[in-house]
Amino acid sequence: MCFSATASFSLGATLIPVGVACIKRAQEQDKRYMPLAAFPLAFGIQQVIEGLVWVGLGANNTRLVALAAAGFVCFSHGFWLVWTPLTAASVESDRPRWQVWRALAGLGFLYGLYFNLPIWLEPQRLSVSIHNHSLVYQLQLLMEPTRALSLFGYTLYVLTILAPMLLSGDRHIQRLGGLVLVALLFTANFFSAGFISVWCFFAALVSLYVGYVFLQGLEPRSQPPLA
Structure with missing residues (x-):
């Protein structure tokens, strides 16, 4: 499989209008699903940005x-x-899980700073x-991690993203999480060198499932999520 600027721009151009349509549907059907509805739009923007990375490399534009x-x-x-x-917390009706997802969001924020601050x-x-x-x-971090810390960091990264989806009380989010997990396993087996880039590409591709969810229409929830 060959990834390129064309592949990233094409996927981005497909996902962005799908994401906009999903957000409009979420506003009409159930605003609590707005974070989920934004997945295709966010992935679309990310793919357009990666397309620019390809363009810059091709033009030697550092x-x-x-x-x-x-x-x-x-x-x-x-x-x-x-x-x-x-996203998982926004539709979660089970308080313990809701608290865990909120805590993971805070942890994810700190972890994101750990990765991005050195670059900024x-x-x-x-x-x-x-x-x-x-x-x-x-990425060259502020401190060079040991092998054990690298493995721990990798595991924490994957769990922060996958656990809220796979263990969510909402079936739509669970199914999306299953698709993202399949994308991860496929990438780890065949594209390990470019893992982050390729996993994001396939995760973006499977986010089209969100478009299917909103096209079909959300089923009424018998129990409202926690606020």
Whole structure:
């Protein structure tokens, strides 16, 4: 499979209008699903940004690469760490789970700062290369982690994103989480070098499921979520 500016721009151009339509449907059907409805739009914007990374690399435009790569990482290592648990919390009716998702959102925010602050302070800490037709983002953190800490950080990153979806009390979010998990396993097996970039690409692709959910129409909830 060959990833490129064309692939990222095409997916982004597909997802952005789908996301806008989902947000409009959520406003009409159930505003508590607004965070979920925003998934295709956010992924679409992220893919357009990654398309700019490809363009910058092709044109040897280091400034464009630096800006676009920082924008992509802001999504991959920041936005999704907060937005995913908040999405689960927004429709959660079970108080213990609701509290866990809110706590994970706070943890995700701090974890996102841990990744992004070094880049904001010193943009040269982030570099991008092409490996087997996919992008590899290399982050130089403020402290070089040990192998054990790297494994812990990787596990925490994945769990912060996947746990709220897979363990959500809402079936739509559960199913999206299952699709994102399949995307993760596929990426880890076949595109491990460019894991973050490729996982985000496939996660963006499966976010089209959200469009299907709102096209079908949300079923009335028998129990309202916690506020």
